[in-house]
Amino acid sequence: MHQKRKSIPKSWPIPRKGTTYVMAPKSPHSLTHSLSLLVILRDVLHLAKNAAEAKAIIKAGEIEINNKKIIDEKFGPGLLDIINIKKIKKTYILTITEGGKLSLKEIGNTKFKISKVIGKRIINKKQMQINLMDGRNFIVKEKMNTNDSLLIDLEKKAISKVLPLKKDAQIFIIKGKWQGHFSKIHEIKGSNVDITIDTKKTTIPIKNIIVIEEKW
Numbered sequence: 347m348h349q350k351r352k353s354i355p356k357s358w359p360i361p362r363k364g365t366t367y368v369m370a371p372k373s374p375h376s377l378t379h380s381l382s383l384l385v386i387l388r389d390v391l392h393l394a395k396n397a398a399e400a401k402a403i404i405k406a407g408e409i410e411i412n413n414k415k416i417i418d419e420k421f422g423p424g425l426l427d428i429i430n431i432k433k434i435k436k437t438y439i440l441t442i443t444e445g446g447k448l449s450l451k452e453i454g455n456t457k458f459k460i461s462k463v464i465g466k467r468i469i470n471k472k473q474m475q476i477n478l479m480d481g482r483n484f485i486v487k488e489k490m491n492t493n494d495s496l497l498i499d500l501e502k503k504a505i506s507k508v509l510p511l512k513k514d515a516q517i518f519i520i521k522g523k524w525q526g527h528f529s530k531i532h533e534i535k536g537s538n539v540d541i542t543i544d545t546k547k548t549t550i551p552i553k554n555i556i557v558i559e560e561k562w
Contacts, residue, residue: 349367349368349377350367351363355377356429357442357447358447359447360389360390364404364447367546370382371423372418372421372422372522374424375481379425380440381448382420383411383419384397387399401419403433404418408432409429409430410432411429411430411508412427412500413459423440426439426440426480427480428459429438437452438455442525447528453562454456456500457499458500460498462496463491463493464477464479466491474486474487481494488505488508490510491511494510494557495509497509507559509557509559511557513531514530515530517531517555521553522554523547524550528558539552
């Protein structure tokens with residue numbers, strides 16, 4: 347599937363002028379928060395001069411997303427996914443800038459990733475299914491709530507730690523006016539949180555944030 351370049355999301359870090367179409371991502375993430383691997387290699391990292399070169403790198407098994415080899419150029423890593431490119435021996439996290447553009451930030455740790463709990467349902471008295479922002483599902487026994495985050499061990503494919511939505515929790519803002527900023531929760535007020543951005547106190551919706559363990 348392709349997207350008309352002139353109507354691409356504002357978050358995509360590529361120019362609106364150029365070829366008529368650009369490859370749209372196949373992703374569990376929203377169109378705003380994902381990019382196809384072809385676009386990442388060719389237009390963001392400039393590791394390929396054209397689509398054919400990008401496809402060759404991907405088909406050769408040079409790319410891992412969240413510790414899983416991906417050979418589909420249409421696949422779309424999403425916000426906070428971990429991208430390992432063996433060809434250049436570098437690993438990135440897909441993040442978003444304060445200007446609202448998706449960006450690849452080079453990181454060292456490839457073992458863990460963060461994802462937000464966006465839904466849950468009780469299976470029986472001892473188990474619960476949780477649904478995550480990145481499309482994952484887990485069956486769990488431990489207590490956790492919607493809007494908490496999970497630190498996922500990508501090698502073990504298991505939950506390493508629960509990062510609860512609570513006062514003083516470190517957060518990253520993924521939507522709205524303050525997207526791309528890091529902050530801490532001062533107080534939770536219903537569906538909103540009080541935070542400080544650049545010395546300015548403000549209130550934003552919980553749906554716009556994700557609890558994290560540390561800044562990147």
